[in-house]
Amino acid sequence: MPKVAALQGLLPLLDRHLIDRPADLQRNGIGRFIVEFFYFGVKEARACLFAGLFFLSVFLVPHSGLVGIPRYDLLLIIALAIQAWMVWAKLETIDELKAISVFHLIGFALEVFKTSGSIQSWSYPDFAYTKLFGVPLFSGFMYAAVGSYVIQAWRLFDLRVRHHPSYWMAGLTALAIYANFFTHHYIGDYRWYIAACTLGLYARTTVIFRPYDQDRKMPLLLAFVLIGFFIWLAENISTFFGVWRYPNQIGAWSTVHIGKWSSWCLLVIMTFTIVANLKHIKHKIHVPD
Structure with a gap:
């Protein structure tokens, strides 16, 4: 318990340190690069706290499982405990928890559809008491973890967005992305058409972030691609440990198809759009007239 209490007190202090703008760093060249890269890594790790745990x-x-509790049920208990602890320790606000719950519901609905008898894109083979429509309830937290990362990174890096597309266009694109996850089983996969539209929509969009004391910027599309890649890596690790399986992995494990990278990139775009609306941060986004 003393260690838990110490951690509870340390993390809010770390958050304040990471969020507060420090005095200008009187360094250039490799010295500045090392400091900024270090703080960038610390902020990324902190933003991934829920996902990492x-x-x-x-x-x-x-x-x-453990002590008679099936694995899927135990993962649900752990996920709920982590979420409750983050709110209790003031590492996450109630509003952020509400936003993350939206991602949980969206993800769980997709899981139910994808694992249904008529689709069977993947499966959860293990027994669990907390399965609903054949899907363990913990699965929604995998999508919530992506939402949690975006929300935390937005705050820690003081993100601002320049040349953001019109909100109705971004929202329509996010809706098309989500709908295509369902409809491509019936009317064809239009992800590349949607991706092409997204490329044009966000071509001029730049994200401004602060690793340490100075603002840096990068194309928002590049951020989407990089985040999607790391989620694809995590998916490979999860299927290797048998948390869920694709049909081609039932006999023996194999790498998740590289095409899933594009699916995760599109999901990140949808997540970003939802966060931008639910957190009411339009004042930090530049929408050109």
């Missing part, structure tokens, strides 16, 4: 649990919980 949750996926660490995925890797550490035995396939057979």
Whole structure:
């Protein structure tokens, strides 16, 4: 308990340190690069706190579960405990929790559809008491983890966005992305058409972020691609540990198809759009007239 209390007190202090703008760093060249790269890594790790703890649990919980609790049920308990602890420790606000709950519901609905008998894109083979429509309830937290990362990174890096597309166009694109996850089983996969539209929509969009004391910028599309890549890596690790399986992995594990990278990139775009609206941060986004 003393260690938990110490951690509870340390993390809010770390957050304040990371968010407060420090005095100008009187360094240039390699010295500045090292400091900024270090703080960039610390902020990224902090933004991934929920995702990191949750996926660490995925890797550490035995396939057979613990003390008579099936693995999927135990993962749900752990995810709920992590979420409750983050709110209790003031590492996450109630409004942020509400936003993350939206991602949980959106993700769970997609899981139910994808694992249904008529689709069977993947499956959750293990027994669990907390399965609903054949899907363990913990699965929604995998999508919530993406939302949690975007929300935390937005705050820690003081993100601002320049040349953001019109909100109705961004919202329509996000809706098309989500709908295509369902409809491509019936009327064809239009992800590349949607991706092409997204490329044009966000071509001029730049994200401004602060690793340490100075603002840096990068194309928002590049950020989407990089985040999608790391989620694809996490998916490979999760399927390797048998948390869920694609049909081609039932006999023996194989790498998740590279095409899933594009799906995760599109999901990140949808997540970003939802966060931008739910957090009411339009005043930090430049929408040209």
